[in-house]
Amino acid sequence: MNNENRNGLAEMNGRVGAAWTSLLERIHVQRGVGRMAFLLIATFAFFAILKPSVFLNPVNLTNIAVAAPEIGLLSLAVMLAMLTGGIDLSVVAIANGTAVTVSSLYTAIAAAQGEAQAEAMTPVIIFAGILVGAALGAINGVLISIVGITPILATLGTMQVFNGLALVWTGGVTISGAPSALTAMGDTAIAGIPVLMIILIVAAAVVALVINRTPIGRKIQLQGANPVASRFSGISARATLMVTYLMSGLLAAIAGLLFLSRNPSASADYGSSYVLLVIVIAVLGGTNPNGGFATVMGVVLATLTLQVLSSGFTAMRLSAYEYAIAQGVILVGVMVLDQVKFTRRRRTKSPNPTEDHTAVVQSNSL
Amino acid sequence: MAQVAQPVLEVRDIVKTYGGVHALNGVSLSLLPGEVHCLAGENGSGKSTLIKIISGVEKPDSGKISISDQERTHLTPSEAIVSGVQVIYQDFSLFPNLSAAENIAMLSELAERRKLSSRTRIREVARRIVEDLGLSIDLDADVATLSVADRQLIAICRALVGEAKVLIMDEPTTALTHTEVDRLFIIVRRLQERGVAVMFVSHKLDEVLQISQRLTVLRNGEVIESGVASDYTGRSIAKAMTGREVNDARLVDAVPEDAPVLLKVSELTREGGFDRVSFELRSGEILGITGLLGSGRSEIAEAIFGINPAQSGTIAVDGEVHRIGSIRDAVKAGIGYVPEDRLTQGLFLDQSIADNMVAASLDSYRSRTGLLDRGRIRTSIAELFARLRIAAPNVAAMVRSLSGGNAQRVVLAKWLDRRPHILILNGPTVGVDIGSKEEILAILREQAAEGIGVIVISDDIPELVSSCHRILIVHEGRVVSELIGDEIDAEKIQLRMAA
Amino acid sequence: MRELMWRLRGANNEGLLVAVILIVVVAMSLASPAFFTANTFFALVRSSMVPLIFALGVLLVMISGGIDVSFPAIAIFAAYTTVKWSMDASFDPGLVVIFVVAMVVGGLLGLLNGVVIARFRLPTLIVTLGTQTIYKGILLTYVGSVYISASDLPASITGADVHLVDIAGGGYLHFMIIPVLLVALLIAWMLKYTVFGRSIFAIGGDTEAARRVGIKVVRTQVWLYVLVGALAAFGGIIYVVLGKNANPQSLVGTELDIIAAVVLGGASIFGGRGSVMGTVLGVVLVQLINNNLVLVGIPSTWQRAAVGLLLIFGVTVQALGAMRARRRPVALAKEVSA
Amino acid sequence: SSVSEGDPATSDAGSGSAGDDGAYVVVVKATGIGWFDRMEVGVDEWASEMSIDARQEGPAEATNEGQVSIIQDLIAQSPVAISVVPNDLAGLESVLQQARDAGIIVVTHEAAGIENADIDIEAFENTAYGAQIMENLAQCMAEEGEYVQFVGRLTNGSHSEWVSGAHDLQTADYPGMTRVEDPIESEENEEVAYNKAKEILAKYPDIKGFQGSAGTDVVGIARAVEEAGKADSVCVMGTSIPSVAGSYLDSGAIDKIFFWDPALAGKAQLAIARILADGGTISEGTDLGVPGYESLVQLDGYDNVYAGNAGVAVDLSNVADYDF
Ligand SMILES: Nc1ncnc2c1ncn2[C@@H]1O[C@H](COP(=O)(O)OP(=O)(O)OP(=O)(O)O)[C@@H](O)[C@H]1O
Ligand SMILES: Nc1ncnc2c1ncn2[C@@H]1O[C@H](COP(=O)(O)OP(=O)(O)OP(=O)(O)O)[C@@H](O)[C@H]1O
Ligand SMILES: [Mg+2]
């Protein structure tokens, strides 16, 4: 065999192999998105056919669009933490921290200086709420990145501390009252789409932009993909983790504002059932719990799917426990199916689509 | 071995594909009792895959494996072990959380189908084999705390505990010193006399020639040649592996005296690592640092790159003293580092080539909007991809799919994309085949010619001779000798390393 | 001297934990005269029993490299189903049979976890999160949601209220401590001296390497989850015996506290490391804190925050200890070789 | 445009074709809890007695967000009436307002002070109920000694009212008694109640009384008291139901429990919804035809809160009369 021939062969072989893996990679990339889109449409169609009168009722659709955003934001917050290989159990507690801050500031100002004054100070109050969310996120960041506590434990601790402090602050009483701008936001729709949904979409777009198109976002992904190699590439784990949990805190803070916009009252215990739900959503949406991989779109679709499922179950007059069973079965089922499909694909041979250089670079996340 | 022996192990027409890649494409091979059979081939030619199939770790797509006349389509790892196949894996496959003794004895405990595990028995088994090999390993230490060389020795010990009929060694000597290699070979010969069949994989062709009787060369998953080892020379094996002539003559000379000093290390010290190390590195220079394993050569590099910072002494880059207390300090000072263990320290295996290439230079691509400038990224990636001659269909391929040599080029590209002043490479061609090795060294020479300073930590003497302008020899943490330009030759290095 | 300190600290920082526990004990004794009594001690022992059994299950899974959150659901599922079966059939099979039946049920639920996790190589946290909601949903939808009080429980359960030691003022040592300690010792023994136990460590250290030395990884993992399921069921029945009621709503929700206790006890969340001794200490520390806040006078609104703060404190000490330990062996190795 | 503006129109359109019009739904704090299982018995009975489509729903865990989500889903189904037993009053105002805007009748239970309900029906008045417990406790303690109060959750409104009603009465009428701790949180968990009661017994050896709020509180407390050998000397009283507390009433560790029959409360809620749906009104003295709710009284300070006289106190003498 002459050189040319050998090189040609090797190159061919290499090309085929790499084209295959890049194809695989893209299937992997779109796995979360594709299957969630399918599941969303399937569940929607299922209930729409079984209970069209209830399920396709615009009120129901609006409800889904209004209820999903707060969960979606919290799921995105968890997704970010998972992207670095961590987890954030404290997101709900942070959201409540923001809600309690805003609500108690508002009611305090309203009591002292009148409602009008409190309304006038809305921007300041909301800013304070977001600041609290960011600060709580930063506390997580410090514990995880500087002290070096495993994320699941650090945030388990802070979840209890944040929640406990909110309890101390409110004395256990639900605080009523929130800036009317927030409640108005909860009631308004633009072109038929509730503002809350628009907020989720915008937040998701920003998160997607940050993780895919900014240096820090890429660092977050690399940190999750291989922390040792990131350190050896001069990426500061401290800075990266700090930013991650700060962003997670910010997203949770926005979710907290959404709590208030749906109902102008804040309590230390709101949303306790969300803690595990948002982890389920993040994973269903295609986030790798070991880090390095996630799709924002997948997470948003997973949020909607579970919302549709829950609403469909109520429409079908099924109990909350039957919904819980379905949720568990879907989670485990989707993962198992995924795994079966993935190994089967790995075993069968593939066609060898030749790839255009630049096209792939573009389709890649960079 | 005059009589025609029956093979203890025979594989026929083995095919194994990963996705679309043919890792093995109809490989047949036999192992006779008492022979050392060498498997040679470039990175990714399928050597490890063949070994994994014989040891039951992977299932072949088709083909037959027969051990002691029992023919099967595949085995499980425990079936292989029960049949007398022992393997020293390329990645060692040890348990970092268990003690050295337990790592050594675990396999035999399992093979004997024991239900209970006894500490004294385990310790005894381990001690016996360690003494047999004349090694000194702390048997109670967790493997995680041991050096790479010790781990390799433990992997060897583990494979030698059982009554092997077939011993397979996948690059068993990468981290070993010459004396350790010699001792290993003594044992291999002893086993040979007992009729054990040995399959030996190494990129060190002199070792191959020294130990083996027969030789099979793989290329792209197919057997290219097979024959008696004594018919081959290093050069002819290399030619069979790559399909072309290989050159290892000295290719560089000393750099001019007046080249600007890029790096000045003075009196660098870290307790237990190295002591008052001083040297300079000039623009355009490739400086080799060598010494026995444990001599402190890697520790010096790790200190300069901030992985384990020095306790005293100074490091000046471009005439300016930098306090290097962390990797980030080193990176900011313009130093790049290609680690020894590229899979875990150098690469993001499940990310694309493109993502890996820009991993160290993300901040430099920030556009005015704060977003990454994708156009600029594309251009520089395409440029590096071409310049480093990375063999992959496109930059979106996952790094996991690359062979050792190409993966190493990706690590190089990651640093070159930062335009470093100084590039340190620790074992740049460990586990890289001859063809790729030459190309990587050529790339280093090109980079040096463009004015950066390169430090190569290596114990591969031919590589040092062919490409270094100057060589420092480290012994027990101190620089004991310096060879410049024409003074450099293989024998001198070997002699001074040992002394 | 440093060597001695090193020994005292223990392989998994157990020594450090003992120190933390002592500090807490001293602080609590200073805060309340009622604290340092046999009463408090026996109450601590009693309240640690069920969490300890659960923690041992969590420990096993964690050593193998996973995180299990389904054990409370399995525990209450198995215990409630068994008790309800006995009640519905008006048949009291005796305490031993009740334990056995519940552990078979628990083992079967564990089997499901194990098969899904091991066969399909899925992340344990997520799988058990899913199976947890499934088990709880099935229990409440199809088995029952009725609170079974002492008067309806089988007599062998209510009759199991045997005290080994009784002291004035209500302190007592429940005889269930014997099986609990036996199980703890058995697991410690299994982890140290059986090939199965060592295989769990090996799998947690490096799964692929475990496969290569001939460990039947899938089989070992499946058995492990069966064992952990049975262990959870064991804890569930003890819970019923101690509480003298069977409430299908109980237990679920306590999983994170148990996991925290196990990690406090020095087990690595990444697998391959952990000890029964450390776990016992971790559980004791968490229970010590959880069950003495009223006694030492922490206002009730502050209690949640206090538990969280102490948890963070404990884990911080562990994290710093582990960080130092990671640096230490290098020097140690050097000393040995010198 | 506005979401809530659009609601009435769309829901009208929806209800035209919906097979669900005519439905009455009771949304409880959580399903799978003995108390609300009993309420469901009443709901189902009422449904079959009246031949009306009535059912009960609730979240898997007692959370506000779970109830909000169910009510929102229900609005889309346009039932005639929704009756809610809220986990968090203030947290439900918005969604209940949406329901009313959509033309759905809203009734609540255990929610005095709620604004967005047509009628809130209480089995009794919360502070008076608390006072009733205190009267019994004081009597049992001979009007002197130390006592503590437990709540299921510090965030639970009803529990807070019961304990403050009791505490107010005690400070006013029984100066010989002292409450030694702020209300203690049992996390609705019997085991926690047990452990905290043990701590209390250790810290206050002279403790004479316990008041429980969550249904399992008195059981956990009773166990601790019994083990301390103080079943006779310590008074344990509070809210619970006979099936949960029964065995400790027998043994004497629990002295008296207080409750109202959730089945009857379920029926009362539905009866009110029915009256409103038929265009009737609720006023002082209205008879719902449900035992204990034969003559409603309007509670002071609210315009939509009515209470029955359905409170029951049970001790060993009459526990056999109740089978739930
Ligand atoms: N798990 C895997 N998934 C996908 N491809 C794989 C896998 N393992 C090996 N390959 C591919 O199979 C081919 C043969 O690899 P193998 O490891 O056998 O080579 P080798 O000869 O041992 O190389 P080296 O000298 O670098 O050790 C390579 O192209 C490699 O990329
Ligand atoms: N490298 C691999 N890639 C994909 N799947 C694998 C791989 N190795 C093993 N499996 C899957 O895992 C299963 C069993 O693997 P393994 O040999 O570790 O199990 P085991 O415990 O030895 O099994 P058994 O108990 O049946 O002997 C096989 O069915 C196979 O499909
Ligand atoms: Mg190999």
Ligand SMILES: [Mg+2]
């Ligand atoms: Mg097997």
